Amino acid sequence: MSVTLAFLAEELDAELHGPGDLTVTGLGTLASARGDQLSFLANPRYRSQLETTGAAAVLLRADQLEHCPVAALVVADPYMAYARISRHFDTAPAPAPGVHPSAVVDPSARVPASASVGPNVVIEAEVVIGEGVVIGANTVIGARCEIGDGCHIWPNVTIYHGVTIGPRSIIHAHCVLGADGFGFAPGADGWTKIAQVGGVRIGADVEIGAGTTVDRGAIDDTVIGNGVILDNQIQVAHNVVIGDHTAIAGKVGIAGSTRIGAQCLIGGAAGLSGHLEICDRVQILGMSLVSRSITEPGTYGSALPVDKQDRYRRNVARFRHLDELHRRVRKLERDAGE
Structure with missing residues (x-):
């Protein structure tokens, strides 16, 4: 143009x-x-x-x-x-409205004339597609999903049953939305799978990068708020809640039932343990490990920066003796106080 x-x-x-x-x-x-x-x-x-x-x-x-x-x-x-x-x-081609002849659309699904449904798409029973939605080739949309007006779903996306996506959201290639969460009960004979009966609710104006996975909830839904942007290859586990306008960079892993507030920034390859509470307006630096809840806004980090190999190895060796050194210092302090 x-x-x-x-x-x-x-x-x-x-x-x-x-x-x-x-x-x-x-x-x-x-x-x-x-x-x-x-x-x-x-x-x-x-x-x-x-x-x-x-x-x-x-x-x-x-x-x-x-x-x-x-x-x-x-x-x-x-x-x-x-x-x-x-x-x-923008150089991306604009798909024409209509359903490709090779697409498979269940008779109970609602697909408006303004939608574009690409080759080999599968749309299962009782799906509701909004006006102007674009669905790329080879995408599968499971039963009872709802896709809001103006969404763009790129090729090779898999959306399991019972997923809701708000208007104007963008889902990039190879995303998997609504797969089972990692829920198993241990027993004497091994693991018993827990049925994941929740869904996934994605808000309006969300963008989810290629290869990202968002698991369905175990009981309640996994929730992605309005205006959230997720980079490529992120793992969002079951029952995670991400607040409005939070941005998360690639390779981040978020364990189950962690709640992330609004307007947070999470750097690449960070890991968040399960059942944590992260308040609004928190910035987590790349490759940080978050194992405790964060209750005050601010910037947090935990990873060691790159260093020359010989010095890094010496510091790692010293790190292994920190507990022993701590006990010795405490003993010296107690002895000095007597």
């Missing part, structure tokens, strides 16, 4: 410096943008790239305007402005 700077300025309520009829056809970084592309400067550290950019125009703050050699759109938050207009240049 091509748009004029005047069109973008009106959409963003931006102050335009340059010709309004100048057309841009794509996005680029300050260093790589061509003469028909739009770029942005959000971090002043890249100002040197701004001064030499080949872009047609740049989104920037007013205090950087004097360094811009090309047309500019002055906004308060360039990165947010870039995010808002990026949809105009």
Whole structure:
């Protein structure tokens, strides 16, 4: 798509410096943008790239305007402005409405004419599909699921029975929503499986990355709040609750029945034990292990940063003696107090 700077300025309520009829056809970084592309400067550290950019125009703050050699759109938050207009240049094809001949749709399912159902899709009994929903090839939607208006489900997604997804949510390829939680009772003869009778409830405007799994609840539902964004390859166990507008990076594992508050940020590869309470507005750094509840907002971390191998090995060896050292210090303190 091509748009004029005047069109973008009106959409963003931006102050335009340059010709309004100048057309841009794509996005680029300050260093790589061509003469028909739009770029942005959000971090002043890249100002040197701004001064030499080949872009047609740049989104920037007013205090950087004097360094811009090309047309500019002055906004308060360039990165947010870039995010808002990026949809105009999305290269993903727009599927046409209709049901592909190879799709299998149960007669009791409700699929509106505005929906797009791709090749080899399976839609089981009593499913309700909203207006304008896109369902990619080879996706399976289990019985009694509800998919809200405007959702986009990419290819090869598996949605088990009894899953509800709110409007405008995006589910990327190879997600599994509603698989059984890890519920088993130990006994003398081994493990007895516990039927997972809950469902999964996903709110509005949620995005779930490729390969992420969200298990169904053991009794109550697993719940993902409105505006939550989940990265690729995350494990959300049964009966987890994630509050509105929380963001979780890739490879995070969340054990069963943990409740995460609203507007939290969880870094990649962090692990959260089960049955914890994480309050609102908590940031957990990448690769942290959370084994206790967090009751106060703030930033938390537990992982050791990378170090030279010889020093790391010495510190690991010393770490093994911490308990012994603690007991010796306590004894010395008691002896000194006598």
